[in-house]
Amino acid sequence: MAPTPLDTRTETEALAQRREELQGLEPAVVAPSEPPVLQTRDLSIWYGSQRALDRVTLDLPARRVTAIIGPSGCGKSTFLRALNRMNDLIPGVRTEGEVLFHGQNIYAKGVDPVEVRRRIGMVFQKPNPFPKSIYENVAFGLRINGYRDRLDERVEEALRRAALWDEVKDFLHKKSGLDLSGGQQQRLCIARALAVQPEVLLMDEPASALDPIATARIEDLIHELKEEVTIVIVTHNMQQAARVSDYTAFLYLGRLVEFGPTAQLFENPIRKQTEDYITGKFG
């Protein structure tokens, strides 16, 4: 068999060609059977003059895990932060389109972004516990959000839901959140987010700084939490997306290329671009 000729295109040329292929290409969307809790409608986001997200329309199903995948710079973290108005905190960001939470646009006038973030919580790539006791880490968010009664009970419940209670119950007030291992710190942050009873949990690369066992614990936790919370997870780790999610969205160059059930997207993607990405031909 003759050897395959070497690809002599430069990366820039290849990128230009892929950009051209995307032009005029409608996203391939297999609509979820579950009702949506969050919906984006023609969502576009600019950092200054640079467009990071290009008219993304997507329904995120309730009590399911949706993974957002794509190469670096494709807009997946920008998309995630738009879902609870975290981009508002970044100077120079402009948002167009709508994000509907139970049908209500969270960017509409009069909507309180703090209330939005209480109901749509977030966990970040790097665990960021406060330099306070484990108990206070969880109770902090509760107090800020006006919870005054049954604090002990609420803290315990949040730690239990984050699968951390058994590991920390004996030194809740004695140890700082910073004394925990990386994986425990991340579960503490998840407990902190869960304490205020969010309906949606946004996770931005929640396990990328963790070892395989701690990663597996977080993935197990995601699986358990979806019984009660809608989860949207951004990950650069395609295998993780495949393992933990029910639905997957593939973003590329700021555009939604494909969205559908995870098994379908990884076994029989509709778009060639999706197939090329998940099989490692670019990215």
Added chain:
Amino acid sequence: MVRESYQQQLEGLIEAVSRMGEETVRGLRMGLQALRDHDRELAEGLDAWDDTVDGLALDIEKQCTDLLALQQPVAIDLRLILSAFKIVTDLERVADLAVNLGEYAMASEAFVLVPKAELLALGEYACRMLEGSLQAFRERDPDRAKEVIYQDKEMDQRCWDLRTELLTQIIRSARQTLSPEEAREIAGNVITVLWSIRDLERVGDHAVNISARTIYWLTANPEFI
């Protein structure tokens, strides 16, 4: 335990293969019963039953595909999935052989040259081999799997003996003066018996394959494959 959902999916795969195995044994016994009783209705029902088994096989293949594509299995987990893929094909073939037995049952009622009981005893031996291989898989028992592999020698010998007996009877009957109708009846019956022996021998071979795959899954030893 970490990756609990994944572990549950693997357990689910073992259960699904075991269930398909039980169903296949049930069908094989129906085929033998149709042969024993010349039960046309039972034999005809095997076609629809075979479609059900094919459906089970497809479901299990989808489970395997999902696990491979989504969970990145390695080591013993990977071997389980690869083995399940192959075992399902063996079971699906055994189901086809059960349908064949039903067809032979319709083709020939009388057993002229060899007693039906001998063929049915061979069928029972094949069923037990298949059950043994499925037990080894379900109970993760490589020693039980080896027992089944060693039983195949006995199975082959029984098949050989029965064929020899049949041919002996053919030669003996050739010395008799037979009417064309009698000769045709004997020929039809000989074909039925020979094909039944061949198919039961194959059931034994599939039981060996299932056992070999079980050993490979549990020990990584490909010796018996």
